[in-house]
Structure formats: C-alpha cells, structure tokens
Amino acid sequence: MKILLIGYGKMGKTIEQMALDKGHEIAGIIDQHNTYELANFSEANADVAIEFTHPESAFGNISYCLQHGIPIVSGSTGWLAKYEEAVALCKQQNGAFFYASNYSVGVNLFFHFNEYIASKMKDYPAYEVAIREVHHLQKVDKPSGTGITTAEGILASYPSLQGWSSDEEVENRINIVSEREPDVVGTHIVEYKSAIDKIELGHIAHSRTGFAGGALMAAEWLKDRKGNYGMKDMLNL
Template structure:
C-alpha cells in the first residue's frame, strides 16, 4: 500500500517506521517546509493518506484528499468546528474519510468503558464528575481532542450538564476538563467521580506514541477500498 504522510513530526515518523516494517511504501512525506507539494499526489501514486498536522492546516489537507479521491485518515485535533464540512465533502465526492481524536486501541476501549460508567453514574447525583488530561509541552490544543471526546461520552448521559468547560471548576453547570502540560508526557486522561465519602476513577496512561501510530496504520489498512465516513468504533466493532 502506498501511504502519503501529511505531517512528518514524531507521529508521522513513527508511522513511517511501522509502515515500512509491514511492507508498505511511503508515497511521500509533507510538512510545513514543503506543504505546496501536496498537489502532486493523487490516486495515481497514493492509496491512502494519513494526516497528523496542526489545527489551522488540517481541514485544507483533508479537503484536498477528499476532492482528489484519496482516502484519508486524520488524527489532527482542534479543527472539529469544520468536521461537518469534511463529512459533506466526503459524501459529495463519494470518498473515504476516517477520523479519530485518538487512534490507540486502549484509548478507544477507555472511551467505550467511559460511556458505560457515565450511563450508570448519572443516577447517583452525590458524585460530581470531572476530567483531567495531561500532555507534553508541545501539544498545541487545550483541551486535547481525546479529552473532548471523553467529555462527549459523559455528557450523553448527563442532560443536566450544559456542555463542557476548560479549566473552570467554578461553573457547576458544565463538565470541567482540566488541562495540564508537562515535559515528556505522552498522554494521560482521567475521569473522576467524587462524593464526600469516596472517589471513583477511570484512567488511561499512554507509555509511548507507538499505540497511536499502530492504530492509525490499522485504520489506513482498513479504510483502503472503502467508501464513507468512519471512526474507531466502526473498525473495532464497539
């Protein structure tokens, strides 16, 4: 399979190593230094694109792939205010688009369990619920996309909460997401239910980026020859 890597930072380079080890070809690599070369890629030389870039570049990259007929797997966060536009583009062009805020299989099991626990805990109103996410200092967006997805999983069972709030523990009508940035932290997410008498926590701690890269490569292999909009629940049958 010929894979175009859009975004050639730590994640892109990890995916490249895994892809080559599995016998795939790298059609090309694109970062901020050669972004204009994206127009050189088409289904004639690319089977699938894997896109991990910055929020301000993600939608344009995804749009190009969808309009050109290149299946695209994206893990960029911070651009989801335009997600519905990407879905429309995919449908209009009969394309293939796979999006996840986090490609780790373990994280997606965490999402699944998070939704289940929230559906049970909402009946016990003595417990307040909050989310804490910790990442490396270079992470641009706050809260993380994974933190937001975690919040959405909880909010589905908490109609009394009016959305989520970033680092605002004073607003009791919203689900608080606490964001911390520390050196050399790959990604930690913890959901806490706390009452006056006890505390219940569900957490996921990533030890390396390899789990994210492996999941993104799995998604690229799964997406090839498919049409439509997909996510990790589809691939993992959750």
Template sequence: MKILLIGYGKMGKTIEQMAQAKGHTIVGKIDHHNTDDLQNYNGSNTDAAIEFTHPEAAFGNISYCLNNGIPVVSGSTGWLEKFEDAKQLCEQNKGAFFYASNYSVGVNLFFHFNEYIASKMQEYKEYEVAIREIHHLQKVDKPSGTGITAAEGILASYKNLNGWVADIPEEKGKLNIASEREPDVVGTHIVTYSSEVDQIELGHIAHSRAGFAEGAVMAAEWIVGRQGVYGMKDMLNL
C-alpha cells in the same frame, strides 16, 4: 500499500516506522516546508493518506485528499468546527474519511468503558464528574481532542450538564476538563467521580506513541476500498 504522510513531526515519524515495518511504502512526506508538494499526489499514485498536522492546516489537507480521490485518515485535533463540512465533502466526492481524536486501541476501549460508566453513574447525583488530561509541553491544543471525546461520551448521559468547559472547575452546570502540560508525558486521561465519602476513577496512561501510530496504520489499511465517514468504533466494532 502506498501511504502519503501529511505531517512529519514526532507522530509522523513514528507512523513511518510502523508502516514500513508492516511492509508499506511511504510515497511522500508533506510538512510545513513543502506543502506545495501535496498537489503531486492523487488517487492514482496514493492508496491512502495519514494526516497529523495543526488545527489551522487540517481541514485544508483533508479537503485536498477528498477532492483528489485519496482516502484520508486524520488524527489532527482542534479543527472540529469544520467536521460537518468534511463529512459533506466526503459524501459529495464519494470518498473515504476516517477520523479519530486518538488512534490507540486502548484509548478507544477507554472511551467505550467511559460511556458505559457514565450511563450508570448519572443515576447517583452525589458524585461530581470531572476530567483531567496531561500531555507534553509541545502539544498545541488545550484541552486535548481525547479529553473532549471523553467529555462528549459523558455528556451523552448527563443531561443535567450543559456542555464542557476548559479549566473552570467553579462553573456550575458544566463538565470541567482540566489540562496540564508537563515534560515527557505522552498522554494521560483520567475521569473522576467524586463524592463526600469516596472517589471512583477511570484512566488511561500512554507509555509511548507506538500505540497511536499502530492504530493509524490499521485505519489506513482498513479504509482502502470503503466509502463514507468512519471512526475507531467502526473499525473495532465497539
């Protein structure tokens, strides 16, 4: 399988190692210093692209792939105000677009359990729900895309909450996502239900980037030959 890497930071390098270990060929590596080289790739010389870049670059990269017949797997966060545009572009081009805020199988099981627990806990009004996410110092976006996805899973059941806020715990009627940045933390997400008498927590702690990279390569393998917009729930049948 011929894979184009768009974004060649820590995650891109880990994906490269994972893909090559599985017998795939990396046909190109696009980063901030050679963005013009992206025009050299299309559906005839690339089976799929895996895109992990910055919020300001993600939509342009995804658009290029969809306009040029390349199935694209994206893990970039912080650009989701344009997600509906990407979906429409995918439909117009009869393309294939796979998006997840986190490609770890474990994290997506965490999302699944998070939604189930929220559907039960919303009945118990004495418990206040909050989210805490911790990442390495180089992470650009706050809160993390994974934290936002977890919040959306909770809000689907908590009709009394009007959206989420970042680092404003005192704002009533909102789900607070607390963001922390520390050295050498791959990614930690904790959902807490607190009452005066006890506390319930659901958490996921990533030990390395290997789980994220493996999931992204799995998604690239899975999306080839498909048409439409997909996510981890589709691939994992959750």
C-alpha cells in the same frame, strides 16, 4: 500499500517506521516546509493519506485528499468546528474519510467503558464528574481532542449538563483540567467524586506506538472503503 504522510512530527515519523516495517511504501511526505507538494498527489500515486498536522491546516489537507480521490485518515485535533463540513464533502465526493481524536486501541476501549460508566453514574447525583488530561509541552491545543471526546461520552448520559469547560469550574459543565509536562505521552483520568469517596477511570499511554499503530491499522482498513468512519466502526464497539 502506498501511503502519503501529511505531517512529519513525532507521530508522522513513528507511523513511517511502522509502515516500512510492515512492507508498505511511503508515497510522499508533506510537512510545513513543502506543503506545496501536496498538489502533486492524487489517487493515482497514493492509496491512502495519514494526516497529523495542526488545527489551522487539517481541514485544508482533508479537503484536498477528498477532492482528489485519496482516502484519508486524520488524527489532527483542534479543527472540529469544520468536522461536519468534512463529512459532507466526503459524501459529495463519494470519498473515504476516517477520523479519530485518538487512534490507540486502549484509548478507544477507555472511551467505550467511559460511556458505560457514565450511563450508570448518572443515577447517583452525589458524585460530581471532572476530567484531567496531561500531555507533553509541545501539544498546542487545550483541552486535548481525547479529553473532549471523553467529555462528550459522558454528556450523552447527562442531559442536565450543558457541555464542558476548560480549566475552570463552571456550573452545569464538566471541567476538563489540562496539564502540560515534559516527556508525557498522554494521560486521561475521569473522576467521580462525592463527599465520602472517589471513583476513577484512567488511561496512561507509555509510548506513541499505540497511536501510530492504530492510525496505520485504520489506513489499512479504510483503503478499499467509501464513507465516513471512526474507531468504533473499525473495532466494532
């Protein structure tokens, strides 16, 4: 499989090595220094693109790939105000688009269990729910995309809550506390706290290989498909 890497930070480099180890070919690498080279690619010379960039460039990268027949797997966060536009473009172009805020299989099981626990905890109003996420110092968006997805999974069972807040307690919202520390891959904790006890559900990543491996798995899965997908589709959750 010929893979176009869009974004060549820590995640892109990890994906590159894992792809080569599995016998895939890297068709090209697009980073902040050669973004113009993206115009040289189409379905003729890339089977799939894997995109991990910044919020300001993600939608443009996704749009280009969909318009030029390249199935695209995106893991960029902070751009989701345009997500529905990307989905519409995918349908218009009869393309293939796979998005996840987190590609770790373990994290997506965490999402699944989070939704289940929320569906039960909603019946116990004595417990207040909050989320804490911790990442490395280079992560630019707050809260993390994984933190937001976690909040959305809870909100589906709590119609009385009116969304989430970032780093401040707001009435009728889930507070997502974001912390940035050196050498932290990614930690997400959901906390249900009452006056007498506390229940926690958490996921702690030890390395980026789980995220990179999931993104590569998604690219392999998406290659011969059409439509808009996510981790629930691939993992049958």
